[in-house]
Amino acid sequence: MALQGGQSDKTMQRALDGILVVDLAGSVATTYCSKLFVDYGATVVNLEPEVGFPTRQLAPFIDEASTESAMHGYLNANKKSVRRDLISDDAIAALLSEANLVLGDGTDIGLFDSRLRMDISWYDDCGPYADFIGSDAQCFALNGMLRNIGHADGPPLIPTGYQAQIVGGMTAFVGAMGQVLAQELNADGAGLHMRTSIFEAMMCFTEVGAITAYNTGLEGERLGINRFPPTYPLGVFPCADGWIGLTVLTPGQWHSFCELLDLAEFSQIELFQSAVGRLESVDLLEPLICEKLLGFSAEDLFYRAQNVGVPLARVPTMEELFAVDQFVHRDAFAGIDFGTGADLLAPTIPFRLFATPPILGGVVAPLGADSKAFL
Amino acid sequence: MIAESLKDIRIVDLSMGWAGPLACRQLADMGADVIKVESCVRFDWWRSWEATPAWIEDDGAEKSSAFNMVNRNKRAITLDLEDPAGRELLLRLVASAHAVVENFSGAVLPKLNLSYDVFKQVNDKIILVSMPAFGSTGPWANFRAYGSTVEQSSGLPHLNGSAEDLPTMHHVAYGDAVGGLNGAAALLVALRHQARTGLGQFVDVSQVEGLFPLASHGIMEFSANQRHPVRAGNRRDNVNPHGVYPCVGDDAWIVIQIYNDAQWQALRGMAAPYLDEFADRFGQPEALDRSIAEWTKQQTAQALMYALQARHVPAVVTNKASELLTDAHLDEGGYWQWMDRAVVGNQPNPSPPFRVNAQRIKIGKPAPTLGQHNHEILVGELGISQQQYELLIERGIIGQRPRMPGS
Numbered sequence: 001m002a003l004q005g006g007q008s009d010k011t012m013q014r015a016l017d018g019i020l021v022v023d024l025a026g027s028v029a030t031t032y033c034s035k036l037f038v039d040y041g042a043t044v045v046n047l048e049p050e051v052g053f054p055t056r057q058l059a060p061f062i063d064e065a066s067t068e069s070a071m072h073g074y075l076n077a078n079k080k081s082v083r084r085d086l087i088s089d090d091a092i093a094a095l096l097s098e099a100n101l102v103l104g105d106g107t108d109i110g111l112f113d114s115r116l117r118m119d120i121s122w123y124d125d126c127g128p129y130a131d132f133i134g135s136d137a138q139c140f141a142l143n144g145m146l147r148n149i150g151h152a153d154g155p156p157l158i159p160t161g162y163q164a165q166i167v168g169g170m171t172a173f174v175g176a177m178g179q180v181l182a183q184e185l186n187a188d189g190a191g192l193h194m195r196t197s198i199f200e201a202m203m204c205f206t207e208v209g210a211i212t213a214y215n216t217g218l219e220g221e222r223l224g225i226n227r228f229p230p231t232y233p234l235g236v237f238p239c240a241d242g243w244i245g246l247t248v249l250t251p252g253q254w255h256s257f258c259e260l261l262d263l264a265e266f267s268q269i270e271l272f273q274s275a276v277g278r279l280e281s282v283d284l285l286e287p288l289i290c291e292k293l294l295g296f297s298a299e300d301l302f303y304r305a306q307n308v309g310v311p312l313a314r315v316p317t318m319e320e321l322f323a324v325d326q327f328v329h330r331d332a333f334a335g336i337d338f339g340t341g342a343d344l345l346a347p348t349i350p351f352r353l354f355a356t357p358p359i360l361g362g363v364v365a366p367l368g369a370d371s372k373a374f375l
Numbered sequence: 376m377i378a379e380s381l382k383d384i385r386i387v388d389l390s391m392g393w394a395g396p397l398a399c400r401q402l403a404d405m406g407a408d409v410i411k412v413e414s415c416v417r418f419d420w421w422r423s424w425e426a427t428p429a430w431i432e433d434d435g436a437e438k439s440s441a442f443n444m445v446n447r448n449k450r451a452i453t454l455d456l457e458d459p460a461g462r463e464l465l466l467r468l469v470a471s472a473h474a475v476v477e478n479f480s481g482a483v484l485p486k487l488n489l490s491y492d493v494f495k496q497v498n499d500k501i502i503l504v505s506m507p508a509f510g511s512t513g514p515w516a517n518f519r520a521y522g523s524t525v526e527q528s529s530g531l532p533h534l535n536g537s538a539e540d541l542p543t544m545h546h547v548a549y550g551d552a553v554g555g556l557n558g559a560a561a562l563l564v565a566l567r568h569q570a571r572t573g574l575g576q577f578v579d580v581s582q583v584e585g586l587f588p589l590a591s592h593g594i595m596e597f598s599a600n601q602r603h604p605v606r607a608g609n610r611r612d613n614v615n616p617h618g619v620y621p622c623v624g625d626d627a628w629i630v631i632q633i634y635n636d637a638q639w640q641a642l643r644g645m646a647a648p649y650l651d652e653f654a655d656r657f658g659q660p661e662a663l664d665r666s667i668a669e670w671t672k673q674q675t676a677q678a679l680m681y682a683l684q685a686r687h688v689p690a691v692v693t694n695k696a697s698e699l700l701t702d703a704h705l706d707e708g709g710y711w712q713w714m715d716r717a718v719v720g721n722q723p724n725p726s727p728p729f730r731v732n733a734q735r736i737k738i739g740k741p742a743p744t745l746g747q748h749n750h751e752i753l754v755g756e757l758g759i760s761q762q763q764y765e766l767l768i769e770r771g772i773i774g775q776r777p778r779m780p781g782s
Contacts, residue, residue: 015568032588040564059612060596070595124730129691129704132684138691141630142702146619147693149535149545155619156628156693158609159545160534161592170556170588175729177563178405182380185570192377193732200710200728203699204397204552207725210699211440214723220696222626225540226532228547234523236532236542243542245527250424311519313527315542318590318597318604321530329513332584333594344598347587351561352510355576356568 014041015356019180021045022095022114023079025105026053028162029120029198031075032169033176034103039349039358044079045095045370052367058162062342071162073336074346077362080370087374095374100180103172106195115183117193118176120168124197134198139164143202144209148220148228156222168198231275232282233257233289236315242298245313246289249275256308260301261292334361377731378739379406384566385472387412387465388449391419393522393548394582395478395506396445397555398562403448404727404736410472410752411451411743412465415774418453418745421445428779436745436777437718443742445555447724451743452752455772456487464767465489466497467757473569474502474562478554481507481517491577501575502565506558508550510581520582525550529586534593537608553589554582615657616642619693620668622676628693629676631667631683641686646670709735716741746775 019042023034026048038044046053058071084092096102102114106121119125122134132138137158140146150157175194182188213219226235233246248257251273258267266285271277278285293301298314305312316324322333322345333345349358384407388399396411396419403409413419418426421442423435430436437443452468454461469475475494477484484490491503505511508520509528526532526549536543558580565578587594593604609618611632619628633639633656643650649670653663671679676692683690694702700711700723711723712735727736753773754764767773 015564018571036560060592060599062599064600070599071592074591074595123704124708127704127707128681129684132691133687133689135632135689137630137632138689141619141628141691141693142704144694144696144699145546146630147626147628147695149543151540155609155621157536157543158617158619158630160604160611161589163589166588166591167553167556170553170560171728174401174556174559174563175727177560177567178381178402179377181563181567181570182377182405184567185383186380195730195733196728199704200708200726203705203710203725203728204556205546205549206696206699208393208441208444209696210725211444211723213695213697214700215440215719217697225536226544228523228544230547234547236527236544238541243533245524245532247521247523247527249521306515306518309519311521311524313520313524315527315532316530317533318530318593319601321594322598326509326513326515327584330510330581330584332581332587333598342599344595346598347584347591347594350557350582350584350587351564351578351580353561353565353568353576353578355574 013356014359015353016040016042019043019101020099021101021103022047022099023103024108025103025120026055027105027120028055028058028075028165029168029172030103030105031055032166033118033120033172034079035075036170036173036349037101038078040353040356041359046076046079046081046365047084047092047095048081048367050083050085056367062338062340062344068338068340068342070344073338073344073364077336077346077364078359079365081365081367082374083368083371086368086371091374100183101176115191116176116179117191118172119193119195120172120198121195122198124195124200129199136162136164139199139202142199144206144220145202148222150222150225152222152224164198164202167204168196168201171201171204172196227282229279232279232285237290237293239293239296239298239301242320243315244293244296244298244301245315247311248278253310254278256310257305260305260308260310261289263288263292331360336361337363339364339366377405377729378736382406382408384408384474385410386562387468387472387475389475389477389479390506391478392421393441393445393551394554394558395476396421397552398504398506398558399449399476400445400447401555401559402562404738409449410468410748411446411449412468413451413453413745414455414461415453415745415771415776415778416455416780418777422777426777426779431777431779434718443716443719443722444724446742448739449743450748450752451746452749453746453773453775456489458770458772460767460770461772462487462489464753464757464759466493468752469494469501470497471756472498472501473566474504476504476506476558476562478506480519481511495575499575500569500573502562502569502578504558504562504565504578504580506554506580506582508582510584511579522546522548522551522554525554525582526586528583529590530593531586531590534590534604534606536606538606543606550582550586553585554580557582557585610660615660616663616667618664618667620664620671622671622674622679624675627676629671629679630691630693632689634689638688641688642683645682645686645688712738714738714741717744744775745777746773749773749775
């Protein structure tokens with residue numbers, strides 16, 4: 001899928017102009033963290049080994065026959081690539097001491113000689129899991145989310161992709177950006193070494209569940225696919241021509257939803273006025289709701305529901321995402337130029353500063369493309 | 376001290392629920408002066424969305440674990456923003472702040488005659504971070520959503536679960552926590568620009584677009600190859616065995632993922648003789664899963680996790696929510712910080728997920744009670760008189776207990 005790349009004015013002032021970030025690790029977490037910097041104008045240098053960063057090996061690839069990683073391109077557009085084996089130790093030391101932020105994965109600690117270093121690892125460097133071989137799935141398992149996904153009588157279902165690492169990268173960005181800002185505000189160049197673990201970053205989803213369980217004794221259960229307390233209907237359902245996402249919480253929303261689906265006879269039943277009452281009646285309600293939904297266009301039902309304040313969702317497939325009018329209007333996807341004739345659409349940064357907008361799309365540097373500048 | 380590193384930044388937090396308050400908490404944890412503004416009638420709905428007189432009488436507003444968790448390290452005032460006097464006091468507060476954060480649906484601020492332009496009239500350096508579900512521009516800008524709607528709208532459910540099941544969601548509100556992280560990130564970037572140039576601006580965070588990076592493996596697959604990712608349950612290309620297997624106990628499981636032959640041989644050795652017949656780890660995945668399950672069913676999950684990891688086999692238990700408070704790694708790392716809070720007593724609080732120079736960041740204070748800092752901020756800092764303060768209480772513009780609408 002092709003689109004024009006480089007949609008932004010390169011001379012425009014950016015919010016993070018003048019900040020230098022050096023990534024030593026090349027994990028999904030460190031590269032997503034530095035992606036948030038580069039998208040707002042920071043200079044990011046990927047200091048890569050001779051074989052390149054690990055992200056260069058990640059699926060999916062730019063076409064069936066290629067070894068060029070589309071994921072690497074998404075995570076690393078507009079960054080500089082320097083091969084570590086081609087530049088001197090002195091040049092590396094100078095680069096690190098100049099950097100506002102050095103990103104690592106907990107190894108290469110000997111290279112710590114900078115104003116601020118942030119290490120992002122699976123489990124940090126202390127505690128009983130410190131030496132565990134980590135993974136995205138493990139962080140979903142340990143943070144308590146995994147056991148609530150899937151059929152009640154089957155094993156929990158493992159989410160796909162690199163989601164935990166992306167959350168780790170986002171978390172690291174918040175911590176590191178806070179300290180970059182603090183050092184500038186306070187004219188403070190003192191060295192700080194920050195560490196975050198992807199496991200702890202993933203606790204953002206479940207910390208409230210843990211404390212609620214402590215206070216109430218209520219434990220989340222695996223009730224089935226898309227079955228989450230405290231309400232019903234909630235989930236993804238087929239319509240005549242696509243998928244609709246339902247979340248009906250308040251009595252007012254339930255009344256409006258019943259009217260939309262021509263289920264007025266259920267609108268006033270006392271038991272169904274509460275979210276919990278409907279969840280307890282799921283076996284009765286679900287077949288009726290599913291049957292009704294199949295008579296509607298997902299898009300038509302979505303607009304009609306939103307117009308009466310019921311927060312229904314279109315649930316676009318990966319193909320449909322690129323054509324959703326809201327996302328097209330907002331440039332939610334932009335072209336990444338791989339320099340090989342391949343331009344691919346990728347997500348743009350999800351937050352927009354109106355006076356200093358982000359860079360949308362961009363160019364992926366081949367391995368070591370910027371090494372000469374650092375010789 | 377990192378817990379004080381943003382101490383000269385003041386943020387007015389108008390947000391409610393999870394995402395907005397979590398965004399502000401990130402900065403409060405770094406020492407920013409975050410002032411939460413609610414009203415006694417339109418209080419943060421994370422205290423409850425079904426308030427009753429009995430709930431008010433029972434101090435229910437102060438007992439929400441969810442509210443207390445995302446509002447620590449903040450100060451709190453109440454102001455009835457529908458009353459001109461309350462609105463005027465908000466604008467005086469905004470005049471003293473670096474930023475305002477809100478996550479109302481699109482129609483709420485205009486109804487209160489509040490906007491970025493109005494805030495800018497009293498403070499030309501102000502940043503306004505707005506966090507609507509679909510972003511503040513485009514045809515869906517005013518559409519309503521919960522965290523579940525956000526996940527549904529991102530397309531992410533099409534990447535999870537099995538092909539024979541419905542597109543599969545992760546969580547009842549997956550979009551909220553991610554929205555909170557993106558909100559904090561956006562605010563920090565805008566504060567950096569403000570610090571350099573003295574300029575404020577409007578900042579827009581789309582919570583739905585915030586989930587696209589988490590779906591990027593599927594988005595890039597379609598973008599590159601025009602191919603819908605296959606929903607294969609717990610199976611993964613080139614990684615086998617890969618699954619969640621039952622252990623001794625009620626709903627006890629272990630995740631095992633085998634990425635290479637060394638890990639496979641280690642697993643095979645430990646599970647002998649159950650896996651002896653499988654020379655190849657890819658040949659009969661269903662039969663292999665059944666044999667692994669036969670073995671794991673006789674093991675306790677915790678002991679098996681440590682035994683497998685000691686042999687460099689990736690494996691972990693699946694924690695329950697209550698088990699997070701006793702998880703050995705979190706416990707040894709001092710993740711839960713215990714602190715007394717009015718009404719609810721000693722409570723666990725999750726640490727900021729960082730260590731700095733090997734030290735945990737200390738949480739300074741628990742979540743404020745409703746309007747706890749009314750006098751301190753309105754009289755002590757905005758300079759209204761004691762007489763005016765008492766009049767505001769009398770007129771119901773401020774207070775320290777919730778009220779039912781119309782009361």
